[in-house]
Amino acid sequence: MSSLSEKSNDASETEEKMKGEDLEFFKSLLTNWMNELLQQADNTRLGMKDPSDNLADPADRATFESDRNFLLRIRDRESRLFKKIISALDRIKDGTYGICEMCGEEISINRLKARPVTTYCIRCKARLEAVEKTIGE
Numbered sequence: 001m002s003s004l005s006e007k008s009n010d011a012s013e014t015e016e017k018m019k020g021e022d023l024e025f026f027k028s029l030l031t032n033w034m035n036e037l038l039q040q041a042d043n044t045r046l047g048m049k050d051p052s053d054n055l056a057d058p059a060d061r062a063t064f065e066s067d068r069n070f071l072l073r074i075r076d077r078e079s080r081l082f083k084k085i086i087s088a089l090d091r092i093k094d095g096t097y098g099i100c101e102m103c104g105e106e107i108s109i110n111r112l113k114a115r116p117v118t119t120y121c122i123r124c125k126a127r128l129e130a131v132e133k134t135i136g137e
């Protein structure tokens with residue numbers, strides 16, 4: 001019979017706000033992602049063992065070198081992603097996760113679900129991409 005807990009829930013707000021449970025969701029998502037990358041990095045390292053005299057044939061050598069370059073490129077991309085994940089986890093810790101670095105607005109949950117490491121809202125990202133395109137070509 002108690003109506004004490006019945007607070008009027010303002011449902012007029014359509015914009016989804018980051019809640020504690022959302023933060024937990026992104027935290028575990030990012031942590032899992034990070035662990036996956038760590039595992040992959042381990043596999044890559046194992047695959048990068050120098051074949052020494054296994055590859056006496058110069059043609060095999062060349063293949064090995066280009067494979068290695070390929071792996072290094074992947075690793076480079078992964079390590080950049082890795083840093084992004086770490087900084088996203090840092091932002092969760094200090095409470096700035098999901099806030100656009102550029103305009104300070106909240107990034108929509110849907111956008112964060114699609115790109116959990118993003119630091120820009122969709123509007124700023126679109127603006128940045130437009131600038132990059134102008135500079136790029």
Ligand SMILES: [Zn+2]
Pocket residue numbers: 100101102103104105120121122123124125
């Ligand atoms: Zn923004």
